[in-house]
Amino acid sequence: MKKFVGIGALIAAAAAVPYLIHKKRQKKLQAEDFSQNDSLPLPEKNPWETDFKDEDHLIFCxxxxxxxxxxxxxxxxxxxxxxGYTGLDGRRTKWRKVIRSEELAHLSDKxxxxxxxxxxxxxxxxxxAPKAKAMPDKLPSTADYKNIPVLKNIPFSHNEIDFTAPDGIDAFMRKIYRYQVENAAPLYAEILKVMTDPNQYPILYHCTNGxxxxxxMTALILLICGVPEETIISDYSLTNLTFDEAFEVLGTIMADEMNEAKGISKDQLKDxxxxxxxxxxxxxxxxKENYENVDAYLLDKTDLTKEDLDKIRENMLEAPSV
Incomplete structure (x- = not known):
C-alpha cells in the first residue's frame, strides 16, 4: 500500500530553511570544502539515498x-x-544583472x-499564490513584485508519490520537469519580455528553494545567451552545495511532521x-529534440520575437572585445 505525506509539510519545511540554517553557510565558499576524501570508507547507503555531493551531482567548471x-x-x-558565463562570440554574461534565488520571506533588514x-x-x-501570500517576500523599496505561479494548472498531484519506493520522488520530479518544458514557457516568457528592456535590470526570480x-528559468536565459549546456548543468548543480545542511534541517522537520503510521523515514525524503x-x-x-535550439522553442511556445531574443542577448552579454 502506498504511503503519502501532505504537500503542506513539504512547503512549510522548505520555507523554514533560510531562517534556520543561514549561519552554517558562511564558511563554505570554497569547492574543496565539499570534496570527498578517497581514503575514507564510503558509508553504507540505502537505495534511495542519492549522494548529492558526488562528482555526478555537484559539478564545478x-x-x-x-x-x-x-x-x-x-x-x-x-x-x-x-x-560570468561565456556565451555567444566569447562574450560573458554580465554580473549583478540577473539573480536566481530561494523565497525571500526570511530576509533580514540588512x-x-x-x-x-x-x-x-x-x-x-x-x-x-496561496504560498506566496502565506510567506510573503520581504522586498527592497526599489523592486516591483509579480507572482507568476508556473505550476498552478499542473494536472497531477503529489499524492502520486510512493515514498517507500526508492525512485518515488525521482519519478515525480521528472514529471514536473517535463510539465514545465512542455507547458510553462509562456509564463517564463513574462520575465524574458522584461529582460528586453535594458532599463529593467537587475531582476531576481525565485520559487521556494530556488x-x-x-x-x-535560468537554463532558458543561459541558452538564449549561448552558454554551453555543460556550463548550464554546472550552474544548476550548485544548489547541491548546501544539500547537507538543508537535508539535516528540512529532513528532520518533515520527518517530525509525519506520524509513525505513515511509515516515512527521513532518509526516504532525501531526493x-x-x-x-x-x-x-x-x-x-x-x-533540442523538438526544436533544435532555444530560439525556435520560444518562438513557437511564446509570443516572443526574434528581436526580443536579440535584445536579451545584447542586454545580458558583455560588449565584444575590440
Missing part, C-alpha cells in the same frame, strides 16, 4: 567562481548570480538593504532537497 557567484546574506541559503543598494528592479515569484522552477542533472537534461533534450 572553470567559471563557477563561487566567491562572486554565491550571494552571502544573513538569512538566506541559495541566492546566486548568473553572471539583507533587504543589500538589494536596495543593488537597485533591484523586479522580483518574480514562481510559487503558487532549484526546480528557478532552474528552468526532495537536492537537484539531479538528469532532471534538467529532460528539459534541455526536449528543446
Amino acid at each position: 572553470d567559471e563557477s567562481n563561487l566567491g562572486k557567484r554565491l550571494i552571502q546574506l544573513e538569512n538566506s541559503i541559495n541566492i546566486r548570480d548568473i553572471g 539583507d533587504v538593504e543589500y538589494f536596495d543598494e543593488l537597485g533591484l528592479k523586479h522580483v518574480f515569484d514562481f510559487r503558487d 532549484k526546480d522552477r528557478t532552474g528552468f 526532495f532537497f537536492g537537484v539531479k542533472p538528469e532532471w534538467l537534461k529532460i528539459q534541455l533534450n526536449y528543446i
